[in-house]
Amino acid sequence: MSQGSHDAAHSAVGYQHQTWWALVELLRSGPERPDSSLTLEMYDDIAWDERGTPTELLQVKHHRGNTRRLTDRTVDVWKTIQVWMDESSPGDASGPSLVLVTTQTAAPGSAMSFLRAEDRDEASALTILEAVATEEGSSETRETRRQFLALSPSVRRTFVHRIRVADGSPHAEEVHAVARTALQWTLPTGHEELFMAMVWKWWDGQALALLQSRLTSLDVGSAQTAIAEIRDQFTSENLPTLVNLLDVNEDEVGEQHRTRPFVQQMEWVVYPPRNLQKAIVDYYRAYTQATQWLDEDLIGVAELERFEAELIDEWEREFEWMAEGLAENADDKARQAAGRSLLRTLLGQTGITVRSRYNDPFFARGHRHALADAGKVGWHPEFEDRIKQLLHVHA
DSSP, rough: OOOOHHHHHHHHHHHHHHHHHHHHHHHHGGGOTTTTTESSSSSSSSSEETTEEEEEEEEEEOHHHHEEEEEOOOHHHHHHHHHHHHHHHHHHHHHHOOEEEEEEEEESHHHHHHHHHHHHHOHHHHHHHHHHHHHHOOOHHHHHHHHHHHHHHHHHHHHHHHHHEEOOOGGGHHHHHHHHTTTTTTOOOOOOOHHHHHHHHHHHHHHHHHHHTSOEEEHHHHHHHHHHHHHHTSSSSSSOOOOOGSSSSSHHHHHHHHSSSHHHHHTTTTOOHHHHHHHHHHHHHHHOOOOOOOHHTTOOOHHHHHHHHHHHHHHHHHHHHHHHHHOOOHHHHHHHHHHHHHHHHHTTOOOOOOOTTTTOHHHHHHHHHHHHHHSSSSSSSTTTHHHHHTTOOOO
């Protein structure tokens, strides 16, 4: 792999780390500022604001390994200072606090070490930065250092007073554990990693919306509600939806299941093609989700069997009414119409649920198709004879 490829990969990790770290910020700091909102790439890498006014700006820096120290001559330091001088009115005493979050560790006795939240010594930090700024130093930071010295002494003091260094922050591969620790009192016992996967999936969607400006900011209350709703899916009365519609390739799933018996059953009653395609997706989602629930030990076989029995009981009642309503000499077109009406009626009924608070309708619809696939229910009045032939079952 070329050096350019290595650099691109590292940049990608750094950018991903930035969005991941925003969730850590939200989990760690959010409870202390319930009226605040978090933004990405608006005021800075990450920012907190209250009613549209930024209160804290964070520059997030990710580095491989733990060997390099953060020194006062580091390019990262002066690039960060440049950003804040350009964007944050350094002499504004009421301006947002400025935080450098870095995986590097500040060298002992450095200005960066004196600007940590603990054991701060702003006077020493300012003196050191002013001395570094006068050096010949790297041409890459020379103009920034010149601009820093051009600030008046009082502005420099105000500027340094607003800066905080959060060094030694976790690397990208450690962020998951940090987020998990922040949520430790919320984790559902026995399903901790599944819960975290769902939180990360939710966050990835929020982060993308923030980066694409489809979402201006994410307020703490909305985030807390969203995470609480995820946690609520792990109760004895509820279940998490693990196979979302947007995650399904409809064309691929349709091709895989087009010849299944439940599809044939729907074709016997001439079900509309578009709705038939949606039925295939429902079947796939319900089957896959039930399998995952069982694998994750979120539900037992007996509970699914109880749900299945209730669906069959409901079908038996409706099927008899459908059969009673048919004239003895009804032609196949009338029988198709009756079966199509039965199917439409049952797919629209949501009263039977696998758990009292789990009400995502695709699961019951998909499970009805699974029962039809096994020949346990059907829609056409003569479905039993037809399904026996289809499945090569002889009475």
